[in-house]
Amino acid sequence: MTDAQKAVGAVLDWPVGHAAAALVAADGTVLASAGDTDRKFRLASVTKLLTAYATLVAVEEGAVEWDQPAGPEGSTVRHLAAHTSGLAFDSDAVQAAPGTRRIYSNTGFAVLAETITAATGIGFADYLHEAVCEPLGLAGTRLEGHPGSGAVSTADDLARFAAELQAPTLVATLPAATEVAFPGLDGILPGYGRQKPNDWGLGFEIRGQKSPHWTGMRSSPETFGHFGQSGTFLWVDRAAGAACVVLTDRDFGPWAVEAWTPYTDGVLAVLR
Numbered sequence: 001m002t003d004a005q006k007a008v009g010a011v012l013d014w015p016v017g018h019a020a021a022a023l024v025a026a027d028g029t030v031l032a033s034a035g036d037t038d039r040k041f042r043l044a045s046v047t048k049l050l051t052a053y054a055t056l057v058a059v060e061e062g063a064v065e066w067d068q069p070a071g072p073e074g075s076t077v078r079h080l081a082a083h084t085s086g087l088a089f090d091s092d093a094v095q096a097a098p099g100t101r102r103i104y105s106n107t108g109f110a111v112l113a114e115t116i117t118a119a120t121g122i123g124f125a126d127y128l129h130e131a132v133c134e135p136l137g138l139a140g141t142r143l144e145g146h147p148g149s150g151a152v153s154t155a156d157d158l159a160r161f162a163a164e165l166q167a168p169t170l171v172a173t174l175p176a177a178t179e180v181a182f183p184g185l186d187g188i189l190p191g192y193g194r195q196k197p198n199d200w201g202l203g204f205e206i207r208g209q210k211s212p213h214w215t216g217m218r219s220s221p222e223t224f225g226h227f228g229q230s231g232t233f234l235w236v237d238r239a240a241g242a243a244c245v246v247l248t249d250r251d252f253g254p255w256a257v258e259a260w261t262p263y264t265d266g267v268l269a270v271l272r
Contacts (some may be wrong), residue, residue, distance in 0.1 A: 003033040004270050007267045009034040009052055010266060011035065011248075014255070016255075018036065018249045020033075021244070021245060022156070022158070024244070026242065030159055037159075039154060040152045041155075041249060042230040043232055045154075045227065046151070046234055048148050048149075049165075049203065050128060050153075051112065051128065052081060053164075057117065057131040057170060059173055072094045074097065077085075078202065079098045080108045083187070084100070086101070088107060089105055089106060090105075092107060099182055102182070102185040102198040104189070107150040136160050141153040146235035155245050162236065162267060166241060177201050178206065178224045181202055181271075183197065186225045189205075189210060191229075192210070204226070220240065222271070225243075231252055242271055255270045267272055
């Protein structure tokens with residue numbers, strides 16, 4: 001067993017029913033995997049990475065524009081993707097003027113999907129499938145509910161997606177989307193408290209200098225990705241030249257806070 005296999009396989013010691021993981025190099029090679037990698041798991045908010053990628057496709061196709069109005073008055077597609085539209089976490093309430101606060105919003109992602117549906121005439125689940133899942137061969141991935149939290153997928157599929165996030169074939173603008181949008185805004189990172197600032201790109205959370213955080217103490221500030229309340233995460237660390245996918249069937253809680261950061265640090269130690 002290689003060091004990478006040991007580091008990735010540590011996920012099998014977690015207090016969860018089922019887990020699967022994959023470590024993917026920048027060239028798309030799966031360096032190590034663990035668990036049942038073709039088992040379907042609920043992604044929860046890791047869904048937002050797929051929705052964000054479909055949004056990039058829609059923008060590059062010309063179906064929507066980043067700065068077109070969408071959501072509350074003064075808000076745009078860009079604001080929705082960056083969690084700065086002012087919409088509340090899980091309601092239609094407007095809690096701030098657009099661009100002034102980082103309010104993590106599931107509602108914002110629902111409005112984002114509705115905007116793409118209105119522009120393309122295609123239901124968002126179908127658009128995501130046609131724009132992202134089908135061309136990348138994500139056969140086990142489906143959006144079964146909310147565009148911010150309703151997808152199911154496998155570690156095998158997300159390893160392919162993680163390879164795409166490191167060497168894009170479907171879009172040209174991913175580097176810009178993984179830079180901080182509306183820099184300097186504070187906000188709450190669910191499960192980890194207030195972050196000053198709470199950096200986010202266009203749908204992709206950016207690690208920056210956040211503490212505490214669900215990635216590793218060794219993770220580079222440019223690391224981007226997302227975690228989900230279903231006990232899932234995907235990060236891309238360009239400085240380390242790799243991405244990591246972890247899926248479990250136990251909801252996020254103190255166990256995850258305790259397990260995830262040392263796990264990532266162990267993976268990064270092997271890479272470096």
